[in-house]
Every structure is written in structure tokens, then in C-alpha cells.
Amino acid sequence: MYNPRSFRAEEFISHTEVMETLEYARQHCNDKTLLAEILAKANRRKGLTHREAAVLLLCEDPTVTEQMYQLAHQIKLDYYGNRIVIFAPLYLSNYCVNGCTYCPYHAKNKHISRKKLTQEDIVREVTALQDMGHKRLAIEAGEDPLHNPISYILECIDTIYHIHHKNGAIRRVNVNIAATTEEEYHMLKEAGIGTYILFQETYHKESYEKLHPTGPKHDYAYHTEAMDRAMTGGIDDVGLGVLYGLENYPYELVALLMHAEHLEAVHGVGPHTISIPRIKRAEDINPEDFDNGIDDDTFAKICALIRIAVPYTGMIISTRESKAVRQRLLPLGISQISGGSRTSVGGYDMPEDPEDNSAQFDVSDSRTLDEVVCWLMEQEYIPSFCTACYREGRTGDRFMTFCKSGQILNYCHPNALMTLQEYLEDYASPHTKEIGEALIQKEMQRIPNAARREKAIAYLKEIAAGKRDFRF
Structure with a gap:
């Protein structure tokens, strides 16, 4: 069944292959010769297969873990230097027809305030973001054909690119919206988007279908195959991610790396970014209702493993995580972070409203952008607002060639x-x-x-x- 070159989700993310990989890793995670060979391969900047990464993941030897951390740190410097790219999310609408049990936007939630930005609202929101200093946004919206059709998303992108206040300008708009058709991905490409981001949430098909009981997102194959449609539709840069805490983390990491291998095998270029969000508390959502939460030590190990397994990818950590957690993960491979973020619809232009419950999740790092920029520089990182590669055509395989060189x-x-x-x-x-x-x-x-x-x-x-x- 397993075929990384297949376009069928259940073949390039084969459940049998994931389970066999984890069994292999359990049997070999204390094999010192094999561990040394895997680490040596990672040190040559050759990346790791999903099976090799699984062996390191299940190895509990602290000496091996420390070697992974040192490698992740050096590989990140080799590929991305000491730069940390800065962005902010912009929530356009929280109307949604899906029934995702871990997200407060789910259709049955009658407690949350439903909001949708008008184009005039977007001007105010983006002006506020420009006045903070942002140049790169990731727009977010729930899936709702009536309230959030592709025409609305395209209009919002056009509005954003035409807002210029003082010296402010948004130079790159990344898009995080629901899986859609090849035709609509082509429309997004024509609109000038940067990266198309879509979190898988979980690669475990049975769990996926239970977590998404209703709505278009229930279709596991359609969702999992979205990146292929996006890249066929002309989008060069795509971003992967799972929501840690929904399913067993070794399963998720192995499947995530299989997805990266699939994109490389079929399209000649892997994921431009990989995000590592953990489930957080939100309106109508309690993370303790899910049994697969991961502690900070495991989270750090996952971060380092992704960096050494997929050395060329950008790695993103958002304000879901606290300052302390972000500080711990920065040396382990992170290359992009958000700053001064709001996860509510209309959260930048309006003053803080304690009654507003339109946020998708609680923000754990509530510092201003200026505080985040200062904090990074005090640790000798370079906060970067650069969007040059995107605007110079260094995207997709062209970016990867440039990055790897x-x-x-x-x-x-x-x-x-x-x-x-x-x-x-x-x-x-x-x-x-x-x-x-x-x-x-x-x-x-x-x-x-x-x-x-x-x-x-x-x-x-x-x-x-x-x-x-x-x-x-």
C-alpha cells in the first residue's frame, strides 16, 4: 500500500507503514551502531527518512537527545543563519460549517461571537498591523461557502496589498484556509499569495474522522491531498503541520515526515514551512478533553527532529506558546515566529474587550511586537521582516536550491x-x-x-x- 509517489492519501500516508515504522523504531531505538549512523547522516545535512527519525524519537538516551539538539541548532544556522522571520495572523472570519471537536469555530458552538471583517474593517486592521511594523501576514478564515467564499478571500488579499499607511506595507500574504479545488488554488496563486498553509490536524484516519464528524472537512482524503492540488494549481510554497495533542505524537511525526517525502518525490520540492502547534484552551474547548497532550521536553525533541530530518524547511512557532517555551525552542530549529498576535476577528484595531470570545485560541505570549523584536536581538537573533525571495521569484524549487546552496x-x-x-x-x-x-x-x-x-x-x-x- 505504501507509495510516496502516489496521489492517494492512504498510499502516501500508509497506516500500515506508520505502524511498521514505529515497531521498527521500538526494536532499534537502543542500537548504538544504528543511532550513530543516523546521527552521522543528519550531520552531513542529508535529512532523515521517516523511519530513521522514528528511531531517534523513541530513543530515550539523553546523550543522543543532546546530540540531536546540537545538530538541530547548527543545521538551522547553516540553512537560515541567525535570522528569525516575523509575521502576524489576521483572522478574517470565524464563520464555519465544520464540526471540528477541538476548535471553537465548530458549527454547533452557539456561545462564540460570529464575526466577519468587511473590506473597511480590513483597512483598519491592516493599518494597525502596519503601525506595529509588520510586513508579512497569514490570513485565516473558517470554512463557510456562504460567508467566506473564495471571492471574499481574493477580495481581502487585494485589499491588503493595496493598503499603504505612512511607510507601512504588507509585502507578503500567506493563506491558511480550508482545502479547496485546483482551480481555486490557481486563483490564489494569481492573487499573489506567498505560502499556502493547511494543518492536517491528525494523519490518523480513524481519529481524523471522529474529530471531524460533520462538514466538508470530514473527508480525510480530500483534506490530505490538498497540497497536491495546490502545487498542481501553481502554488510553489506550501506549509504543513499537525495539531499536537489530538493523536499519539510518534504516529503524527512519522506521518508528517512521510507527507514531506511525498511532496519531494512527486513535485520535486518539499514543504516550505512546517508548523508545530499544540492544542490550547479556547471558548468551548478544554485541552484536557484530549488524551494525547505532550510535555515541553517531548515538544523540544519533536522540534529538533523536524529540523534535522527536513533541514531545508522553515519552522514556525506561534504565540500559542509562552515566552519560555519559545525561548527554549528557538535554538532547536525555529526560523519563524509571530509577534504581537491577536487570534480574534478584529482584534488589532479594537481595544481589548473582555467580553469578546471570537478568538480561535488563547494567546500564551502577549508581548508587543517591539518587545518580541528587542527580546530576539538581546539573544543575538536578527528579527527579519524580509519578503525578498517571494518578490524576486525565489519560490518553490528555486528557493530550495538557493537555500540548500x-x-x-x-x-x-x-x-x-x-x-x-x-x-x-x-x-x-x-x-x-x-x-x-x-x-x-x-x-x-x-x-x-x-x-x-x-x-x-x-x-x-x-x-x-x-x-x-x-x-x-
């Missing part, structure tokens, strides 16, 4: 520093600006190509003089 320090590094300079000039507090300018001066010296370094320095001077949007 080690050109980060000549392209992404200076681009990140220039967008950070924009943030410091336009939005930063005095303390953050002071830290940032010192960091930029230090990091500029790390650009290997002398000509590119000199050009980047010249661009920085132009940014300080009021010009914007330079990129390599």
Missing part, C-alpha cells in the same frame, strides 16, 4: 538587516533602536561577498535617509 549570508542576511533597519527607523522604541543599530553594525561584517556588503551598507544609509524597500 548556502547562499543565506549573501542574500537573506543583508535583506534581513535592511528590513530590520526599516523597523528601527519607523516603529522601534528608543531602547530597541539602540540595540538594533549595534546588532546591524556587527552583523554587516558577516556578509562574505565584499561588493554585496558595501552595497548593503549604502542601502542602509538610504533607509536612514527615508527611502524604503531595498532587496537583493
Whole structure:
């Protein structure tokens, strides 16, 4: 049944293969020779198969785990440098016809406030996000053909790209909406989206169908095969993820890596990003009702394993997680985080309303964007607002070739520093600006190509003089 080149969900995510992989891992997770071989392969930046990763996952030797952590840290630096890309979610609508038992947007929830942004609302929300300093958004919406048709999503994207307030502009809109048709994915591509993101929630088919008892999302195959339709429809960059806590985590990690292998085998390019959300408390949702929660140690191990198994992928952690958890995971492979996020519909422009219950989940890291930017720089990370690759056509296999070739320090590094300079000039507090300018001066010296370094320095001077949007 298992066939990574198949377009059928139950063949490229074969339940039998997952179970056999986990049994193999249980039998070999203490085999020191095999463990050494797997770690050596990871150290060569060759990635890992789902079976090799499963062996490391089930190995409980703390020495092996520490080696994984060190590898994950170095591999992230090799592929993405010390940059951390910043984004924010924008919730357009929480109308939804699905019955997902873990999500407060489920159709039977009569307690939650149902909201949908008008185009005028979007202007206010995006202006507020621009005034924070954001350049990259991930738009979110429930699945509802009446309230949230593709025409509405496309109109919202067009509105967002045309909002310019002071020096603000959203330069990349990523999209996290329900699985749809190849034709509609082509329409999203034509609208200029960045990454199409769709969480699988769980790859375990039986659990998936129980967790999604009603609505279009109940169709496991249609949902699981969505990335193939998206890529066939012309979308170069797709983002995977499961919701940890719904099903047994070893099963989920193995299946996730099988999905990445499938995309690589069929389309020649794996996932642009992998997100690692855990189920959180929300209106009408109690995480304790689910039996598969994972502790912080396991969460860290999963993060490190994804990084060494799929070294080229961007890894995302959102404000679902606390400052402490995010700080722990940053050195283990994370390359993107959200900042200053609101998970309610209309949450950026309106003042905090204790009566509003339209949020999809509770935010655990409630710091402002400026506080997050400052915190990153204090740890010598570069907060990046860069969208250059997307706008220069370095997407899909072109991005992966560029990423794997080690050109980060000549392209992404200076681009990140220039967008950070924009943030410091336009939005930063005095303390953050002071830290940032010192960091930029230090990091500029790390650009290997002398000509590119000199050009980047010249661009920085132009940014300080009021010009914007330079990129390599």
C-alpha cells in the first residue's frame, strides 16, 4: 500500500507503514551502531527518512537527545543563519460549517461571537498591523461557502496589498484556509499569495474522522491531498503541520515526515514551512478533553527532529506558546515566529474587550511586537521582516536550491538587516533602536561577498535617509 509517489492519501500516508515504522523504531531505538549512523547522516545535512527519525524519537538516551539538539541548532544556522522571520495572523472570519471537536469555530458552538471583517474593517486592521511594523501576514478564515467564499478571500488579499499607511506595507500574504479545488488554488496563486498553509490536524484516519464528524472537512482524503492540488494549481510554497495533542505524537511525526517525502518525490520540492502547534484552551474547548497532550521536553525533541530530518524547511512557532517555551525552542530549529498576535476577528484595531470570545485560541505570549523584536536581538537573533525571495521569484524549487546552496549570508542576511533597519527607523522604541543599530553594525561584517556588503551598507544609509524597500 505504501507509495510516496502516489496521489492517494492512504498510499502516501500508509497506516500500515506508520505502524511498521514505529515497531521498527521500538526494536532499534537502543542500537548504538544504528543511532550513530543516523546521527552521522543528519550531520552531513542529508535529512532523515521517516523511519530513521522514528528511531531517534523513541530513543530515550539523553546523550543522543543532546546530540540531536546540537545538530538541530547548527543545521538551522547553516540553512537560515541567525535570522528569525516575523509575521502576524489576521483572522478574517470565524464563520464555519465544520464540526471540528477541538476548535471553537465548530458549527454547533452557539456561545462564540460570529464575526466577519468587511473590506473597511480590513483597512483598519491592516493599518494597525502596519503601525506595529509588520510586513508579512497569514490570513485565516473558517470554512463557510456562504460567508467566506473564495471571492471574499481574493477580495481581502487585494485589499491588503493595496493598503499603504505612512511607510507601512504588507509585502507578503500567506493563506491558511480550508482545502479547496485546483482551480481555486490557481486563483490564489494569481492573487499573489506567498505560502499556502493547511494543518492536517491528525494523519490518523480513524481519529481524523471522529474529530471531524460533520462538514466538508470530514473527508480525510480530500483534506490530505490538498497540497497536491495546490502545487498542481501553481502554488510553489506550501506549509504543513499537525495539531499536537489530538493523536499519539510518534504516529503524527512519522506521518508528517512521510507527507514531506511525498511532496519531494512527486513535485520535486518539499514543504516550505512546517508548523508545530499544540492544542490550547479556547471558548468551548478544554485541552484536557484530549488524551494525547505532550510535555515541553517531548515538544523540544519533536522540534529538533523536524529540523534535522527536513533541514531545508522553515519552522514556525506561534504565540500559542509562552515566552519560555519559545525561548527554549528557538535554538532547536525555529526560523519563524509571530509577534504581537491577536487570534480574534478584529482584534488589532479594537481595544481589548473582555467580553469578546471570537478568538480561535488563547494567546500564551502577549508581548508587543517591539518587545518580541528587542527580546530576539538581546539573544543575538536578527528579527527579519524580509519578503525578498517571494518578490524576486525565489519560490518553490528555486528557493530550495538557493537555500540548500548556502547562499543565506549573501542574500537573506543583508535583506534581513535592511528590513530590520526599516523597523528601527519607523516603529522601534528608543531602547530597541539602540540595540538594533549595534546588532546591524556587527552583523554587516558577516556578509562574505565584499561588493554585496558595501552595497548593503549604502542601502542602509538610504533607509536612514527615508527611502524604503531595498532587496537583493
